[in-house]
Amino acid sequence: MHGVLLIPPGIRAELETRAGTGYPDETCGLLLGLNGEEFCQVVSQRPARNLNRERAADRFELDPLDYLAAEEAAAAAGIKVIGVWHTHPDHPARPSETDRQMAWPGWSYLILSVTAGGVVDIRSWRLADHDFYEEEVRHG
Incomplete structure (x- = not known):
């Protein structure tokens, strides 16, 4: 099992900007990179449209066309889609039951807790045996 997600400071800054700009709605996208031992x-990272407009403040539905574009970009760069990022406006950076139901094993799920003042927490999770475990997020 992986225990660490390495995020370069520039990409972390991009994510924090997108999270703040999208507030009070959930924003989402994909993480591209390398899965090591x-x-x-x-x-x-690639932003994606949130197709869930009815509950945009507390749900996201990643646009499948944006997912396909991310897969193509990753393949062209010799890397892979390794996870999903999304925000939790005014809620902790912990996965919800909805997040668990939608998660795929083997991917990182980076959650940014965001308020009107900006991002207050960033945490990453992985699904194993129907439950999430937390990955350490490090600058990398």
Whole structure:
């Protein structure tokens, strides 16, 4: 099991900006990079449209066309889609039951807790045996 998600400071800054700009709605996207034995290395991120407009403040539905574009960009760069990022406006950076139901094993799920003042917490999770475990998020 992976225990560390490495995020370069520039990509973390991009995510924090997108989270703040999207507030009070949930924003989302994909993480592209490398899955190593000990860690996952984020190389880039791709924003995606949240198709859930009825409950945009507390749900996200990642646009499948944006997912396909991310897969194509990753393949062209010799990397893979390694996870999903999304925000929790005015809520903790912990996965919800809805997040668990939608999660895929083997991917990192980076959650940014955001308020009107900006991002207050960033945490990453992985699904194993129907439950999430937390990954350490490090600058990388």
